[in-house]
Amino acid sequence: xxxxxxxxxxxxxxxxxxxxxxxxxxxxxxxxxxxxxxxxxxxxxxxxxxxxxxxxxxxxxxxxxxxxxxxxxxxxxxxxxxxxxxxxxxxxxxxxxxxxxxxxxxxxxxxxxxxxxxxxxxxxxxxxxxxxxxxxxxxxxxxxxxxxxxxxxxxxxxxxxxxxxxxxxxxxxxxxxxxxxxxxxxxxxxxxxxxxxxxxxxxxxxxxxxxxxxxxxxxxxxxxxxxxxxxxxx
Numbered sequence: 656x657x658x659x660x661x662x663x664x665x666x667x668x669x670x671x672x673x674x675x676x677x678x679x680x681x682x683x684x685x686x687x688x689x690x691x692x693x694x695x696x697x698x699x700x701x702x703x704x705x706x707x708x709x710x711x712x713x714x715x716x717x718x719x720x721x722x723x724x725x726x727x728x729x730x731x732x733x734x735x736x737x738x739x740x741x742x743x744x745x746x747x748x749x750x751x752x753x754x755x756x757x758x759x760x761x762x763x764x765x766x767x768x769x770x771x772x773x774x775x776x777x778x779x780x781x782x783x784x785x786x787x788x789x790x791x792x793x794x795x796x797x798x799x800x801x802x803x804x805x806x807x808x809x810x811x812x813x814x815x816x817x818x819x820x821x822x823x824x825x826x827x828x829x830x831x832x833x834x835x836x837x838x839x840x841x842x843x844x845x846x847x848x849x850x851x852x853x854x855x856x857x858x859x860x861x862x863x864x865x866x867x868x869x870x871x872x873x874x875x876x877x878x879x880x881x882x883x884x885x886x887x888x889x
Contacts, residue, residue: 658682659800666807672815675808676709682804683786686797690714690769690787693809696736696780697879703734705782706876708812714767714787732756736773736783742802744793745769762793770798772805784809817883827886831865834858836887839878 658681665678679691690712697705714730732745735758747756748766762768769787773780784805791797827835837847844862848855862874871877881887 659804663804663807666804666811669811670815672709672812675812675815676711679804679808683801686801687791688770688786688788688801690767690785692785692787693782693805693812695782695813703737705879706816706871708782708809708816712787730756732758733771733783733785736771736780739773740775742770742772742798742805744798745771762791765789768793770801772802772809774806774809776810782809782813826868827865827881828861831861831868832881832886834861835865835878835881838862838874839882839887 662678662682666675669675669678676691683689683691691709692707692711692714693709694707695705696703732747735743735745744759744762745756746759746762746764746766746768747754748764749755767787767789768791769785770791770793771783771785774782774784786801786805833851834847837850838844842850844855844858847853848858851858862877865881866872866874866877869877869880871880878887
C-alpha cells in the first residue's frame with residue numbers, strides 16, 4: 656500500500672506526462688496490466704473520445720496504430736462509460752465470428768481483459784483511464800487501487816495538457832483567432848472567406864496553422880481547445 660501511495664504522490668507532483676506514465680506503470684504492471692489508454696471525453700458528441708492523452712501497448716494484438724476513431728470503433732465497450740458512474744471490468748474474446756467484448760464482474764479465461772475508470776468532473780463525464788492485459792488481477796482491491804491511480808493520473812495529465820494548450824494558444828495570430836471564432840459560431844469556410852475578404856484557401860491555411868499551434872488533429876478540437884484556454888468565447 657505504501658508503494659501505491661508513493662506512486663500517487665509522484666503523479667500529483669509530476670511536471671510532465673512521461674513521469675505520470677512511469678508512475679502508473681509501477682503500480683499497474685505488477686498487477687498484469689501492460690496496456691494503457693487515457694483520453695478526454697465529449698459525451699455530447701457521437702465519437703465520445705475527444706483527445707487521447709496516452710496510448711500504450713498492443714491493444715488489438717495486431718500492431719494497429721490507434722487513434723481516437725480506431726479505438727472507439729475497435730473497442731465498443733468504451734461507450735459503456737456513458738451508462739455507468741463506476742469503474743468496470745471488461746473482457747474480449749476472439750472466435751470464428753470475430754471479436755466479442757463484454758462488460759463482466761470478474762475477468763476470467765483467455766483473451767485480453769481490462770478495467771475502465773470513467774472520470775467525472777464539474778461537467779459530468781470528462782474522460783477515462785483504461786488498463787488492459789492478458790493476465791490481470793481482477794480483485795476488488797486492485798479495482799480500488801487502479802481507480803484511484805487512474806483518476807489522479809487523468810486530472811494531473813489534464814492539468815498539464817491545459818497549461819500547455821494555454822501557452823500554445825497565446826501564440827495564435829489575431830487572424831487565426833478571428834477565423835476560429837467564426838468557425839465556432841457555425842460559419843462555413845466560404846462564408847468566412849466572403850466576410851473577411853479572403854480566399855477559401857487562405858481561410859483553410861489559417862485553420863491549419865491554428866490546429867498545429869493548438870496540437871489539434873481536427874478543427875473541432877482546435878475550437879474546443881481555444882475555448883477552454885479563453886482565446887475565444889464559447
